[in-house]
Amino acid sequence: MLIKTFGSAVFGVNALTITIEVSISSGNKYHIVGLPDNAVKESLRRIESAIQSSGLKMPRQKIVVNLSPADIRKEGTSYDLPIAVGILAASGQLSAERVKDFVIAGELSLDGGIQPVKGALPISIQTRKAGFTGFILPKDNSREAAVVEDLLIYGMHHLTDLVSFFNETAVFEPIMVNTKEEFSKNTSLYDHDFSDVKGQESIKRALEIAAAGGHNVILIGPPGAGKTMLAKRLPTILPSLSLEEALETTKIHSVAGKLSAAQSLMTERPFRSPHHSISDVALVGGGSNPQPGEISLAHNGILFLDELPEFKRSVLEVMRQPLEDRKVTISRSRLSVDYPASFMLIASMNPCPCGFYNHPEKECGCSPYIVQKYLSKISGPLMDRIDLHVEVTPVNFNELSSPYPSEQSITIRKRVIQARLIQESRFANHSGLYYNAQMSSNMVRKTCKINGDSLILIKKAMEKLGLSARAYDRILKVSRTIADLSGSKDIEMEHLAEAIHYRSLDRNNWAG
Known part of the structure; x- marks a missing residue:
């Protein structure tokens, strides 16, 4: 007897429906075809034991399982359940009447x-898009699947649950998740706040600009100056995820298996902080069965790289293309997958090996050559892609012991949201463009127009600092964000001057 069940294969952040054909005929061997990997080939042994342990009978006949389309490699263990259902239906132990309606x-x-x-x-x-009635899957995954509306989701604990479900000997209620309620719940609840940070007002201003325009930032300063503390509080001033962003982010974490059984939808922007010993594959994604890396897990959120020069040069260089294109393409001989990677890069570093170069009080023991060698661990093209270079100086005692409270994150966040609303209105007719940092060079020319005096200023800055064309575009993007924060329609001289100021590592006094 021939029975068809339906499973799914995941490629990148998208899925493809797989038809599983199970045929039972005279003979005594099991065969599985359709380009299965080892995990799929082994499934028949797991299925046999599961069927017998459930008080059911494994047919002692020839069983042929075909996974279609047969030219696509099938990987992983998710095919166990649909194959088992097919075998039970083909052997008459399970009613096949409704099997065709479910993935x-x-x-x-x-x-x-x-x-x-x-x-x-x-x-x-993909199940809803393909027109199926519902989706049957493990109970632990049911809440994330139930985010999709107009689809019946059934979470099962045991193989016998499926037999009872299809034979209609028991009633199972579909899992229901109110997406809007889930989305609005637990948003913007953070353990940290900018009010915890004493002093550092100029650094907070730079991070406010970065949050308002989605710009990349590098914090340069001595140990203990507060670089990590400031970076960890950046998510508290970012706008909440939109529902579309939340779904997109949740898809990536679902593919990577990072969601807990209680989670259905990610409501907070991700903050990823990998150790500097990370490999390039772990950072950008890859492997024989391509999986998303840290830059994709940080999509719509923040990637924090602490002690940037300590990362391997090869690891940092593979980030250059994703930083520009906001996606990463992983190519293998049989397939090519795209993972989104639109994240804010926040990096921190000491100015030299000892950490005290340009320190106002402590003396640095590093020679200019050593300082230059240390800074050169980060390539010029990568630094070009970082919009704001911010010097972090130590907090003095008076600021540290001040009884006066610092500005709270919620206050800064209101200004950031207002600037983002201006940008949303500006880019309303441009699909996939939400904030200033995402602008292409062509968009920069149209949106970031400057007058004669400002042109003279930026010309002098480029000549003095030796800036590249990419750095020129970055300065204009930052100045546009500063203008948005001040509510100005045009980019004024002071906006441009402040943007130029945030190019610390381009200045000649570094390691001079």
Whole structure:
């Protein structure tokens, strides 16, 4: 007897429906075809044990399982459950009448328990798009899949649950998640606040500009000056995720298997802070079965690289293209996948190996050559892609012991949101463009027009600092954000001058 069930394969952040054909005929061997990997080939052994442990019978006949389309490689353990359902339906132990209406995914334990799988949200989206009635998957994945509306989601604990469901010997209620309620719940709840930071008003101003325009920032200063403390508080002044951004971010974390059983939708912007020993594959993504890396997990959020010069040069260089294109393409011989990577890069570093170069009080023991060698660990092209270079100086005792409270994150956030609203209005007719840092060179020319005096100022700055064309565009983008924060329609001289000021590592006094 031939039975068709339906599963799904995840490529990048999208899914493809897989038809699973199960044929039982005379003979005594099991065969699985359709370009399966080792995990899929082993599934028949897990399925056999799960069926027997569940009090059901594994047919002692020839079983052929075909995964279609057969020219696409099938990887992972999510095919266990649809194959088991196909075998039970083909052997008459399970009613096949409603099987065609559902996509099924799940890994089977030897005792028949159903284990969670990766990519439940993209599979759920594809299931609705393909016109299926519902999606049956492990209970632990059910809440993230239930974010998709107009689709019946059933979370199952055991193989016997599916037998009861299809034989209609038990009633199962679909999992319901109110997406809007889930989205509005727990947004903007942070343990940190900018009011915790004493002094550093100029640094807070720079981070406010970065948040308002989505700009990349590098903080340069001695140990203990507060670089990490400031960076960790940046998410508290960013606007909340939109529902579209939340779904897109959740898809990536779903594919990577980073969502807990209780999570259905990510409501906070991600903040990723990998250790400097990270490999280039772990940072940008990859592997034989391509998985998203840290830059994709930071999509719509922040990637914080502490002690930037300590990262391997090769790791930093692979970020150059994603920083520009806001996506990363991972190519293999059989497939090519795209992962979104639109993130804010926040980096921190000491100005020299000892950490006290340009320190107002402590003496640096490093020679100019050593300082230059240390700074050269970060390439010019990468520094070009960082919009704001901010010098962080130590906080003096008077500021540190001041009883007066600092400005709260919620106050700064209101200004950031107002500037973002201006940008949303400006880019309303441009799909995928939401804030100033995302502008192309062509958009910069149209949007960031400056007058004669400002042109003279930026010309002198480029000649003195030796800035590249990319740095020129970055300065104009930052000046546009500063103008938005001040509510100015045009970029004024003071906006441009402040933007030029945030190019510390381009100045000749560094390691001079």
